[in-house]
Amino acid sequence: MDILTLKSKVKLGCNLCDKCCIYRGDIRLLPINVWRISKYLNISVTEFLDKYTDRPKKSKLELVLKTTGELKQCILYDDQEKKCGIHSVKPLQCVMFPLVPENLKRDYFVDSGQCRLEDAKEITVNEWVNGNNKIYSKNKKICMEWILFIEWAQMKINEFSEIEIDELYKILFENYNPRKWNIIRQMKKNMWEAEKFIKENLK
Numbered sequence: 145m146d147i148l149t150l151k152s153k154v155k156l157g158c159n160l161c162d163k164c165c166i167y168r169g170d171i172r173l174l175p176i177n178v179w180r181i182s183k184y185l186n187i188s189v190t191e192f193l194d195k196y197t198d199r200p201k202k203s204k205l206e207l208v209l210k211t212t213g214e215l216k217q218c219i220l221y222d223d224q225e226k227k228c229g230i231h232s233v234k235p236l237q238c239v240m241f242p243l244v245p246e247n248l249k250r251d252y253f254v255d256s257g258q259c260r261l262e263d264a265k266e267i268t269v270n271e272w273v274n275g276n277n278k279i280y281s282k283n284k285k286i287c288m289e290w291i292l293f294i295e296w297a298q299m300k301i302n303e304f305s306e307i308e309i310d311e312l313y314k315i316l317f318e319n320y321n322p323r324k325w326n327i328i329r330q331m332k333k334n335m336w337e338a339e340k341f342i343k344e345n346l347k
C-alpha cells in the first residue's frame with residue numbers, strides 16, 4: 145500500500161452511505177472522547193460509559209463504542225438523520241476513515257480502500273483528516289501519548305485482579321473535573337495517577 149502524507153492527494157468524499165458506521169466493533173475511545181461526547185450528549189460521564197461503551201476484554205485497558213443489531217451499527221449513528229450522531233466530536237478513528245494511520249508521529253497514512261466514491265473530488269489528506277474541527281491535529285499528540293501509555297500499562301497489569309483493573313478504568317476514564325483542569329491536562333494527570341497506581345500494585 146502507498147504511504148500517504150498530509151500533502152498527498154486522495155480521491156475521497158462522503159455521500160453518507162453509512163458504511164463507516166456498520167460492522168464496527170472497534171471504535172476505540174480515549175478519555176477525551178468520553179468526556180467530549182458525554183458533554184455533547186448532555187449526560188454524565190458515568191451514564192455515557194454505561195449506555196454507550198463496552199470493554200471488549202476485562203483484562204485490557206480498552207474502551208470501545210457499543211454496536212447494535214445484526215449490522216453491528218455504531219450506537220451513536222443517527223438512523224433518522226442518516227449520519228453520525230456526534231459528528232463534531234467523533235473519535236479520531238472515525239475522522240480519518242477510510243484512511244488509517246501508518247505512523248502518527250510522521251503523519252503517515254494508508255488508504256484502507258473501504259470507501260470508494262466514483263465521483264469523489266481530489267483533495268489533500270490534510271483536508272480530509274483536518275476538515276472536521278481540526279480533530280486530527282488537535283488530538284494527535286495526546287493520542288500518541290495514550291498509545292505509549294497503554295502499551296506500557298498493558299505489559300504491567302497481566303497479574304492484576306479485576307478489581308484493580310476496574311480501579312484503573314475509574315482513574316483513567318471517570319476522573320474529570322472540568323472546572324479545575326482542561327481536558328488534555330486532566331487526561332495527562334490521570335495517566336500519571338494510573339502509572340503510580342500500577343507501580344504501587346505491581347505483583
Ligand code: SF4
Binds near residue numbers: 157
Ligand atoms: S464509507 Fe465513505 S461515503 Fe460512506 S459514510 Fe463513510 S466516508 Fe462517507
Ligand code: SF4
Binds near residue numbers: 165168220234235
Ligand atoms: S462515532 Fe459516528 S462516525 Fe464513528 S462509527 Fe459512530 S456513528 Fe459512525
